[in-house]
Amino acid sequence: MAKLRTLLCFVFAAAASLPALPVAAQTQPGSAEADKSRLWLPGTGRNYLGLNVGRSRYSLPCGSAALLCDDTDRSVQLYTGKMIGDFWGVELGYLNSGRITRAGGETSATGLNLRLVGKAPLGGSFGVFGKVGTTYGRAESSALAGSGIAAGLDRGFGPSVGAGLSYNFNPRVSATLEWDSNDFRFAGTGRDAVRSTNLGLQIRY
Numbered sequence: 001m002a003k004l005r006t007l008l009c010f011v012f013a014a015a016a017s018l019p020a021l022p023v024a025a026q027t028q029p030g031s032a033e034a035d036k037s038r039l040w041l042p043g044t045g046r047n048y049l050g051l052n053v054g055r056s057r058y059s060l061p062c063g064s065a066a067l068l069c070d071d072t073d074r075s076v077q078l079y080t081g082k083m084i085g086d087f088w089g090v091e092l093g094y095l096n097s098g099r100i101t102r103a104g105g106e107t108s109a110t111g112l113n114l115r116l117v118g119k120a121p122l123g124g125s126f127g128v129f130g131k132v133g134t135t136y137g138r139a140e141s142s143a144l145a146g147s148g149i150a151a152g153l154d155r156g157f158g159p160s161v162g163a164g165l166s167y168n169f170n171p172r173v174s175a176t177l178e179w180d181s182n183d184f185r186f187a188g189t190g191r192d193a194v195r196s197t198n199l200g201l202q203i204r205y
Contacts, residue, residue, distance in 0.1 A: 046083035047205055052076070052178060054198030056097040060107065060189060061149070073098025075196040077180070081117060089117040091131065095182065097194045104144030105151060109184045109194050111137030113160045122165075129176075131162035137184035150188025158183025158191050166202070176200040 054075045062069035079093030092114055099108040115133030122128055134157050143149035164178030181195045 046089070048081050048083075048202050049205075050077075050079045050081070050093075050176070050200055050202040052079075052176070052198035052200035054178075054196050056194055056196040058097070058100055058102075058107065058109070058194050059192050060102065060186060062102060069103065070101045073100050075198060077196075077198060077200070083119075087119055089119070091115045091117050091133075095135070095180075097182070097184075097196065102141070102143065103147035103149035105142030105147075105149070107139070107141040107186070109137055109139045109182075109186075111135045111182060111184065113182065115160055115162070119166075125168040127166040127168070127174075129164055129166060131160070131180075133160050134158065135160040135182040135184070137182065139184040139186045141187050152187035154185040154187045156185040156191075158185065172204050174202045174204075176202055 052075070056073055056075035058071045060071065075095070075097050077093055077095045079091050081089050081091035083089040093112070095111055095113065097109040099106050113133055113135040115131040117129060117131050119127055119129045136155070136157050138153070138155050140153045141149065141151050143151045160180070160182045162178055162180040164176055166174045166176045168174045176199070178198045178200055179195070180198065181193050183191045183193050185191050
């Protein structure tokens with residue numbers, strides 16, 4: 001986790017030092033390049049890749065072994081997206097919500113999500129975005145006998161939502177601050193949300 005954070009900070013610093021691309025000098029009215037330059041997130045294309053690193057929080061009961069219970073761990077998300085208009089797009093991503101200690105065992109949740117994305121400018125280099133869709137998740141739990149917590153593996157679909165702020169270093173690279181909530185199916189409890197707050201990097205191409 002420390003290595004990921006160090007790498008992310010290094011990339012942020014490098015991205016901030018890159019000069020903005022001379023978009024205006026390359027575009028002519030009516031050209032494909034001019035159409036792209038009208039995007040509120042300018043760049044050479046509507047496709048992008050992203051990496052988020054942060055902290056997740058599970059909303060699960062601890063059973064009788066409450067002293068052997070935690071509800072937070074590191075969170076990592078990798079995703080790719082495509083804008084299908086000036087303000088709308090779609091994203092496909094992988095998320096790992098980490099592993100928590102619970103009822104003398106451990107619980108983890110990972111998944112793939114597909115989400116519709118809406119973006120809008122706030123002024124200057126800042127923007128705001130929202131996401132809504134579904135996550136196909138895999139949740140696995142182990143627990144001490146007699147703890148009152150069911151152990152096992154469960155899979156299934158659940159709702160996925162997110163929202164955040166972005167800052168454009170230049171036409172290709174942005175930093176993001178994002179809040180996410182994804183529902184997973186856990187053995188013995190049904191569907192419960194895992195929420196996370198993340199710092200991210202997004203590269204457009």
